[in-house]
Amino acid sequence: MQPTGTSPCPNWCISLHLDGDTLHHGETLALQLTRRPTQGERRFRPDLPAMPITLELVTHQDAGETTPWIAVLHEGTPVLDLAAGSASSLGDALQGFAADTAI
Ligand SMILES: [Zn+2]
Numbered sequence: 001m002q003p004t005g006t007s008p009c010p011n012w013c014i015s016l017h018l019d020g021d022t023l024h025h026g027e028t029l030a031l032q033l034t035r036r037p038t039q040g041e042r043r044f045r046p047d048l049p050a051m052p053i054t055l056e057l058v059t060h061q062d063a064g065e066t067t068p069w070i071a072v073l074h075e076g077t078p079v080l081d082l083a084a085g086s087a088s089s090l091g092d093a094l095q096g097f098a099a100d101t102a103i
Pocket of ligand 1: 009015017
């Protein structure tokens with residue numbers, strides 16, 4: 001932990017907390033994934049192939065908060081912002097669903 005002026009940093013925090021910034025945040029993990037085209041995208045092009053998508057994951061917590069959050073962003077815009085336990089549940093469920101599709 002490192003002092004931030006307002007509270008000690010969690011061990012995952014990489015923020016320099018310049019100018020009184022109180023938001024703890026970890027490193028961003030960029031995930032290169034493949035997504036299905038949306039229904040709208042397939043409306044006039046039903047043969048549209050799967051598309052690449054990059055999602056960014058980052059842990060964050062304001063100094064006034066008691067628990068961390070895990071944000072899922074697309075092009076810098078939050079898509080989901082989950083409590084750490086919920087992020088873990090989502091990860092487990094996705095892994096289970098994906099495992100069920102394995103031949
Ligand atoms: Zn911090």
